[in-house]
Amino acid sequence: MIILEGKYILTHDLGTSGNKAALFDLNLELISQIKINYPLFYPKPGWAEQNPEDYWNAVKEATTKLVQQLKINPDEILALTFDCQMNCTIPVDNKGNPLMNSINWLDTRAASITRKFSKGLIKISGYGLKNILMFLKITGGAPGFNGKDPISHLLWIKENYPEIYEKTYKFLSVKDYVIYKCTKKAVTSRDLGNTAWMMDSNPEKFDWSDKILNKFKIDKEKLPEIKKSTEIAGELTIEASKELNLKSGIPVFVSSGDLTSAAIGSGGILNNKLIICLGTADWVGTHTSKRVKDISHYAGCISSAQENYLCISKQETGAKCLDWTIQQMFKSEMERFEGSSDELYLYLDSLIENAEVGSKNLIFTPWMFGERSPINNPNVRGGFYNLSLEHTRDDILRSVYEGVAYNIKWALIYIEKLVGKSTEINCIGGGAKSDTWCQILSDILERKIVQMEAPDLAAAKGSAIISMVGLKILNEFSNAIPLIKIKKVFTPNPENKKIYDKLFNEYVNIYKRNKQMFKNLNL
Numbered sequence: 001m002i003i004l005e006g007k008y009i010l011t012h013d014l015g016t017s018g019n020k021a022a023l024f025d026l027n028l029e030l031i032s033q034i035k036i037n038y039p040l041f042y043p044k045p046g047w048a049e050q051n052p053e054d055y056w057n058a059v060k061e062a063t064t065k066l067v068q069q070l071k072i073n074p075d076e077i078l079a080l081t082f083d084c085q086m087n088c089t090i091p092v093d094n095k096g097n098p099l100m101n102s103i104n105w106l107d108t109r110a111a112s113i114t115r116k117f118s119k120g121l122i123k124i125s126g127y128g129l130k131n132i133l134m135f136l137k138i139t140g141g142a143p144g145f146n147g148k149d150p151i152s153h154l155l156w157i158k159e160n161y162p163e164i165y166e167k168t169y170k171f172l173s174v175k176d177y178v179i180y181k182c183t184k185k186a187v188t189s190r191d192l193g194n195t196a197w198m199m200d201s202n203p204e205k206f207d208w209s210d211k212i213l214n215k216f217k218i219d220k221e222k223l224p225e226i227k228k229s230t231e232i233a234g235e236l237t238i239e240a241s242k243e244l245n246l247k248s249g250i251p252v253f254v255s256s257g258d259l260t261s262a263a264i265g266s267g268g269i270l271n272n273k274l275i276i277c278l279g280t281a282d283w284v285g286t287h288t289s290k291r292v293k294d295i296s297h298y299a300g301c302i303s304s305a306q307e308n309y310l311c312i313s314k315q316e317t318g319a320k321c322l323d324w325t326i327q328q329m330f331k332s333e334m335e336r337f338e339g340s341s342d343e344l345y346l347y348l349d350s351l352i353e354n355a356e357v358g359s360k361n362l363i364f365t366p367w368m369f370g371e372r373s374p375i376n377n378p379n380v381r382g383g384f385y386n387l388s389l390e391h392t393r394d395d396i397l398r399s400v401y402e403g404v405a406y407n408i409k410w411a412l413i414y415i416e417k418l419v420g421k422s423t424e425i426n427c428i429g430g431g432a433k434s435d436t437w438c439q440i441l442s443d444i445l446e447r448k449i450v451q452m453e454a455p456d457l458a459a460a461k462g463s464a465i466i467s468m469v470g471l472k473i474l475n476e477f478s479n480a481i482p483l484i485k486i487k488k489v490f491t492p493n494p495e496n497k498k499i500y501d502k503l504f505n506e507y508v509n510i511y512k513r514n515k516q517m518f519k520n521l522n523l
Helices: 052-070 109-118 129-139 150-160 162-167 174-183 190-195 210-215 238-244 258-265 319-329 331-336 341-354 393-419 435-445 455-470 477-483 494-522
Strands: 008-014 018-025 030-037 077-084 090-092 170-172 187-189 225-227 232-235 251-257 275-278 282-288 299-303 309-315 363-365 383-385 424-428 448-452 486-490
Touching: 008 052, 008 174, 008 258, 008 455, 018 052, 018 455, 030 052, 030 455, 052 174, 052 238, 077 174, 077 258, 077 455, 090 162, 090 174, 109 129, 109 150, 129 210, 150 162, 150 170, 170 174, 174 187, 174 232, 174 238, 174 251, 187 190, 187 251, 190 225, 190 251, 190 299, 251 258, 251 455, 258 275, 258 282, 258 309, 258 455, 275 393, 275 435, 282 393, 299 393, 309 393, 319 331, 319 341, 319 393, 331 341, 341 393, 341 435, 363 393, 363 494, 393 435, 393 494, 424 435, 424 455, 435 448, 435 486, 435 494, 448 455, 455 477
Parallel strands: 008 077, 077 251, 187 225, 275 424, 424 448
Antiparallel strands: 008 018, 018 030, 090 170, 232 251, 275 282, 282 309, 299 309, 363 383, 448 486
16 A cells, blocks of 8 residues: 655666756645766667666666755655656666667667568568467557667667677666666566567556567576556665665655657547657657557557557657757857757747748658658658759748658658547647647647647656556546646648648658658768
């Protein structure tokens, strides 16, 4: 039995660029937040790595600063919970020490490994018939051909670094690694087990699949225990409590990946309520009670942070494309607004609002690091199409916002075929802080866009809600809906429909016409 004596929930959102720590009260009101950045390394073409110690150091620094700045009594913190970037892989030894850098979700080094999934004389969407039927029956989906999934990471390590594979005690995700540092318990959540493509996600199963593990010769004992997001992973150890400057014994929840946590924090908790997350990567999704799938467009269901499924189309680079554009074309503005990213983005919004709708027929494709959905292709790359001397920097900037929105529309088409159409969509993620981007989304998608309050904190809110359900502060997830606030609603401007319809059609054709070129250049 859990005795509630605290006042706050401490969450850590371990994202791609850094750890965002947030302290919430039991009404889901934000008390304070802080972000500690850490680097992403690209040691070889197609590789993307991070140092696992950076995750733990960021958790320690953020926790200490929040507690000290607010002069919080550690006894007032009721629970500790983490969410994280998904599909990362960290092999650790039996003391929890990393045996190599974390293989990031952007990493495509294992793309060649996916030949193991495509073997067979008869193929469906590039997969060998027997393999795809096995994956679909057991997991509800299948690994991508880009090698970005944990099953591919494990097989790549086993093939290229067999000594590391043999020494590995457990293969952990980002949050699971930090949970182990806190509790000495090796656990993971259903959503991360599912998207590793090694877990049986059928109702009443939700455990590692012996059939898949045996087929690919993966040792089950090297995988963590799978638990519900609302279960307690363990209690904060004395050793970890000293490093975090917290009291020992605080319950640490299993929680979930950032994507599934954000789906809770978006307010789109009920089935068939559509959500768009405009973050570093972007996705379109909705909770559903049944597993549905569209394997040809790499869209379908994964286990959610609730005890149901999240039907989703995930895309690799959303707001990350804006970050790249800023770094390449707005260095002086970065210096001018140093220390105030909000002011920088407001300035960029003002430039976009003065640029012509449709960016003078300039089309940007945001496939900057391969793509998952609706095109399962690691070779595709981004670009600016129809660029001319008449285009200005402002046009190029606006085309980036519009190009990401075209990509989201492409995904939305296939999600709505699976779950039905909606007239309005909750919007979260850092990009959703931009009124201008929300309006562009509304115009291109022809849907009402519901901009949630503090949309960049959706994952943190979701983590807090998960622990509040686990602590029985909330009887069920839907009880959290009144606690999640809306900032603004955007409606489509009919005057922009004609130009956006034309440009979207050409956007889709760009991939069809250049698919072979991408293969020739990037295979």
